[in-house]
Amino acid sequence: MILYVVTWLSLSLCYCVTALQLEYFPGTQPYHQTGSRFNNTGWITTTQDASERYLTYGPYTTEWNTTVPSRVDFYLGIDNNTTDPLILLTVEVNDADMNYTLTSRNISRLDFGYNNIQPQIFSLYFSSTIGHRLEFRVFYHCCSTIVHYKTTVNELDGGSLVDIFAGQAGLELVSSSVFPTPHADPSSTAMWNVGTYIKPINGRWYVFYREGFYAPTPDFCNGIVPLTRIVVRNSTDFGKSWSEPAVVALPGNSTFDNCAALDGAPFFDNETSSWHYLAQCIGNNRRWSLCHYSRSGSDPMSGPFTPNLHNPVVQGGQLWSRICSGTGKHCTSTMYDEGTPEIIQKVNGWFYITFHGWDAPNNKAARGIARTRDFVNYDVAGYDLPNDALFSSLDCNGWNITWNPKSLCVGGGEGSMVKSGDYYYHLIEAPDGTLNCDVTLDEQNWVLGLLRSPTLSARSGEWEQIHYNPAFKPAKKYGCGLQYHRIFRDGDDFFFSMFVIDFGVNNLTMKVWKVVPGKTSFPVIVSYP
Ligand SMILES: *[C@@H]1O[C@H](CO)[C@@H](O)[C@H](O)[C@H]1NC(C)=O
Ligand SMILES: *[C@@H]1O[C@H](CO)[C@@H](O)[C@H](O)[C@H]1NC(C)=O
Ligand SMILES: *[C@@H]1O[C@H](CO)[C@@H](O)[C@H](O)[C@H]1NC(C)=O
Ligand SMILES: *[C@@H]1O[C@H](CO)[C@@H](O)[C@H](O)[C@H]1NC(C)=O
Ligand SMILES: *[C@@H]1O[C@H](CO)[C@@H](O)[C@H](O)[C@H]1NC(C)=O
Ligand SMILES: *[C@@H]1O[C@H](CO)[C@@H](O)[C@H](O)[C@H]1NC(C)=O
Ligand SMILES: *[C@@H]1O[C@H](CO)[C@@H](O)[C@H](O)[C@H]1NC(C)=O
Ligand SMILES: *[C@@H]1O[C@H](CO)[C@@H](O)[C@H](O)[C@H]1NC(C)=O
Ligand SMILES: *[C@@H]1O[C@H](CO)[C@@H](O)[C@H](O)[C@H]1NC(C)=O
Ligand SMILES: *[C@@H]1O[C@H](CO)[C@@H](O)[C@H](O)[C@H]1NC(C)=O
Ligand SMILES: *[C@@H]1O[C@H](CO)[C@@H](O)[C@H](O)[C@H]1NC(C)=O
Numbered sequence: 072m073i074l075y076v077v078t079w080l081s082l083s084l085c086y087c088v089t090a091l092q093l094e095y096f097p098g099t100q101p102y103h104q105t106g107s108r109f110n111n112t113g114w115i116t117t118t119q120d121a122s123e124r125y126l127t128y129g130p131y132t133t134e135w136n137t138t139v140p141s142r143v144d145f146y147l148g149i150d151n152n153t154t155d156p157l158i159l160l161t162v163e164v165n166d167a168d169m170n171y172t173l174t175s176r177n178i179s180r181l182d183f184g185y186n187n188i189q190p191q192i193f194s195l196y197f198s199s200t201i202g203h204r205l206e207f208r209v210f211y212h213c214c215s216t217i218v219h220y221k222t223t224v225n226e227l228d229g230g231s232l233v234d235i236f237a238g239q240a241g242l243e244l245v246s247s248s249v250f251p252t253p254h255a256d257p258s259s260t261a262m263w264n265v266g267t268y269i270k271p272i273n274g275r276w277y278v279f280y281r282e283g284f285y286a287p288t289p290d291f292c293n294g295i296v297p298l299t300r301i302v303v304r305n306s307t308d309f310g311k312s313w314s315e316p317a318v319v320a321l322p323g324n325s326t327f328d329n330c331a332a333l334d335g336a337p338f339f340d341n342e343t344s345s346w347h348y349l350a351q352c353i354g355n356n357r358r359w360s361l362c363h364y365s366r367s368g369s370d371p372m373s374g375p376f377t378p379n380l381h382n383p384v385v386q387g388g389q390l391w392s393r394i395c396s397g398t399g400k401h402c403t404s405t406m407y408d409e410g411t412p413e414i415i416q417k418v419n420g421w422f423y424i425t426f427h428g429w430d431a432p433n434n435k436a437a438r439g440i441a442r443t444r445d446f447v448n449y450d451v452a453g454y455d456l457p458n459d460a461l462f463s464s465l466d467c468n469g470w471n472i473t474w475n476p477k478s479l480c481v482g483g484g485e486g487s488m489v490k491s492g493d494y495y496y497h498l499i500e501a502p503d504g505t506l507n508c509d510v511t512l513d514e515q516n517w518v519l520g521l522l523r524s525p526t527l528s529a530r531s532g533e534w535e536q537i538h539y540n541p542a543f544k545p546a547k548k549y550g551c552g553l554q555y556h557r558i559f560r561d562g563d564d565f566f567f568s569m570f571v572i573d574f575g576v577n578n579l580t581m582k583v584w585k586v587v588p589g590k591t592s593f594p595v596i597v598s599y600p
Contacts, residue, residue: 091137093224095130095207102129105211114219122213126160127222131167131204140198140227142493142525143207146190146220152183159215164197165206173197176528180215182454184419190220191419193454196227196525227525230492232565232586236523236537241589242567246310247600248581250280262579263297265554265570266334269310269583271561276306277371279319279348281333291355292330298322299331301350301364303371310568310583317372320348320364327383328362329354334485334555335361337371338414338422346371349412349424349446352383359408361385361426363446381447385409391428393451394439394459401463401531402437406430409439411485415495415527418455420444423527425461427484429506436482436506438462438499440527455528462486462522463531467501470540471594472516475503480516482506487557491565494523497534498542498558498567508551510574515550518594519543519569537593543567546598549574553597555581573599 096112097103104124106116116126135141145162156179163175174197183191199205207222234240250264266281283297292298302316320332335350345367352362360383364376388407395402406428415423421442428437437460441449452458460482467480474480484506486499502517509515518541522534545552549572556569565586572579580600 090226091135091224092226093132093134095222097127097219097221100127100130103127109218112221115216116211117216118214120211122211124211126209126211126217127219128165128206128208131206133202133204135199135205135224136201137226138198138201140196140525142225142227143195143197144223144225145193145195145207145209146222147178147193147209148185148188148190148218148220149180149183150186150188150216152180152186155180157212157214159212160217161210161212162193162195163206163208163210164195164199165208166199167204167206169200169203173199176454178454181450184421188216188218190218194526227494228492230490230494231563232489232491232494232496232523235565235586235591236496236521238538238591238593241587241591242584242595243587243589244582245566245585246308246583248278248310248313248583249579250282250581252283261577262572263299265579265581267555267557267568267570267581268336269557269559269566269568270337270339271559272339272369274307276310276561277303277337278306278310278313279303279335279337279371281331282316283331289329295355295357296331296333296353299333301332301335301348303337305372309566309585310581318375319371320350320362320376320378322352322354323362323378323382325382326354326356327358327360328352328378332362332364334411336413338417339369339371340417342417343367344369346376347414347422347446348376349384349414351410351412358387359410360387361409361412365446379446384446385449390426390441390449390451391439394441400459401465402428402439402460403430403433403435405433406435406437413487415488416490422446423455424449425486425488427486427506428460429484434478434481434505435464436484436502437531438483438486455526457528457530459530461527461529461531462497462499462534465532466522466534466536467520467540470501470518470520472503472518472541472544474516478503478505485555487559489558489560489565491560493525495525495527496521496523496558498556500553500556501541502550504550508549510549510551512575513548516548517545517550517552519553519556521593539593541594543569544594544596545571546596547573547575569597571597571599
């Protein structure tokens with residue numbers, strides 16, 4: 072039997088290292104239990120073909136003679152992507168010598184962003200044993216026309232953030248900013264105007280943040296929060312100076328949003344040329360929810376965004392109760408408080424949203440993820456979702472911090488993610504005691520960790536940590552001493568930003584650092600001013 076397996080080794084000239092790469096076309100291979108050849112090099116099954124069989128298995132290769140983290144991409148197409156959660160396919164990497172499946176994921180119609188049979192990539196991440204025969208398999212469960220176009224295997228690329236992850240890059244301070252809080256009473260609200268989120272677009276930075284006290288706080292919000300809205304400013308000098316603000320999102324007239332919109336994240340969707348802002352909202356119902364606002368066009372400063380008619384789009388506990396139900400989860404089913412949302416990306420029509428959760432009775436915090444096409448309906452499970460917490464106390468208890476022995480690390484709060492190479496890099500805060508800020512000196516640890524994973528479906532415990540977290544620590548031990556941290560990209564450059572707060576003098580500043588050549592020893596001790 073002749074195998075028309077196309078494989079090659081390519082030399083990557085930039086780094087002068089050999090990067091291994093394999094490519095297989097299923098139509099040129101004998102390893103199928105169902106279906107037929109499609110257009111010479113592909114393989115197809117229809118609803119008439121035998122179900123519960125391997126559409127493709129093999130090729131029993133020993134050419135993947137490396138142990139480095141690797142990725143296999145299956146190029147698959149479907150005829151019908153109508154909403155239906157039935158599992159149609161399972162993709163797997165199998166070690167044929169050990170008869171052991173190294174990794175696998177299930178695929179439903181919901182995981183396809185396209186119909187009419189066109190290739191969409193489904194990736195799996197694995198490390199294998201040199202000398203063992205590997206299989207890259209596609210199992211067909213049933214019920215659709217499916218085409219398998221090709222399979223490729225590549226070594227993972229850490230991206231340019233791989234250096235800072237290893238401490239082999241430096242951080243250069245590029246700006247410090249204060250967003251003054253007007254009309255503040257002299258108590259803790261003097262530092263209310265925080266919640267910043269920097270979004271670079273076309274050489275300009277937009278900073279979205281919360282602004283309180285722009286009008287008198289209604290009596291029904293007393294004891295909840297000051298009346299707060301979202302505004303945006305722009306900068307052409309990396310935040311050294313900022314324009315006057317424009318309003319993005321306002322409190323509404325309903326009990327769920329008549330006090331505040333705050334602590335959210337913007338996203339510019341270049342496919343539809345429109346802005347989205349997903350905020351925490353609260354009203355005299357005293358319950359945190361998520362509210363969505365949007366505006367078409369590329370200028371976020373041309374007038375307030377339109378509130379979604381379905382607001383609040385997420386009510387407290389709505390996503391966490393689904394994420395944490397079932398066994399083996401890294402979060403409590405009584406978790407609620409979906410907050411500090413971040414819109415990470417839009418892929419195949421899905422927006423990926425992360426958010427924190429808090430369970431006060433159990434004193435546990437976590438960060439989770441869901442996907443949505445319309446900001447109204449959310450999936451918590453799917454091909455590229457963990458159906459579990461991304462981060463929990465499991466991930467931070469081992470950090471080099473003398474945690475409060477009564478609580479240890481309670482879990483994660485606000486988090487910020489950016490993609491570099493094949494990895495998602497996640498900068499996330501972790502406190503002990505409680506997820507609320509304890510602003511008395513020397514009582515509460517509140518530090519930032521840096522983790523990464525090539526897939527958003529990695530659960531708590533599966534994210535790779537820097538050599539020894541935490542990555543950032545406030546010079547003075549205050550709860551919320553570091554706040555509203557972000558990690559973001561502008562062109563080829565990466566930046567970290569965060570508020571540094573000294574509750575001793577009631578002062579704060581937002582610092583922004585650029586990742587530059589050099590060295591960093593973690594933890595970076597960050598001090599005010
Ligand atoms: C078959 O392959 C050719 C050449 O790659 C391509 O142009 C064509 O679109 C393919 N047809 C289908 C139905 O995928
Ligand atoms: C892997 O295989 C290729 C070609 O078969 C060979 O050139 C290379 O030296 C091998 N690498 C290792 C680490 O064995
Ligand atoms: C697409 O799939 C849905 C759900 O399985 C099914 O109800 C519908 O009839 C299918 N449509 C076509 C055109 O096959
Ligand atoms: C491999 O394992 C599966 C179950 O995991 C079993 O059904 C199959 O018989 C095994 N194959 C071999 C060759 O041992
Ligand atoms: C795929 O689905 C089957 C059936 O629901 C389930 O038993 C299995 O654990 C799933 N596999 C993965 C990797 O999620
Ligand atoms: C199905 O695919 C079509 C185009 O191929 C796309 O426009 C549509 O948004 C997809 N629908 C879903 C629910 O994925
Ligand atoms: C930057 O902000 C200023 C002041 O609000 C505004 O006039 C200008 O249009 C903004 N520029 C852009 C490109 O958004
Ligand atoms: C709330 O009601 C006031 C008075 O009816 C109106 O002026 C304002 O536009 C409303 N705000 C929103 C966000 O609907
Ligand atoms: C939108 O941006 C993404 C990521 O920067 C890019 O890959 C994609 O091609 C862009 N799409 C359009 C329609 O400009
Ligand atoms: C852990 O932190 C202490 C200071 O708190 C430091 O002296 C020690 O070197 C750190 N350990 C490692 C392995 O980084
Ligand atoms: C605190 O901020 C105020 C106003 O910006 C400034 O005048 C003062 O010097 C700052 N104090 C410290 C200790 O930084």
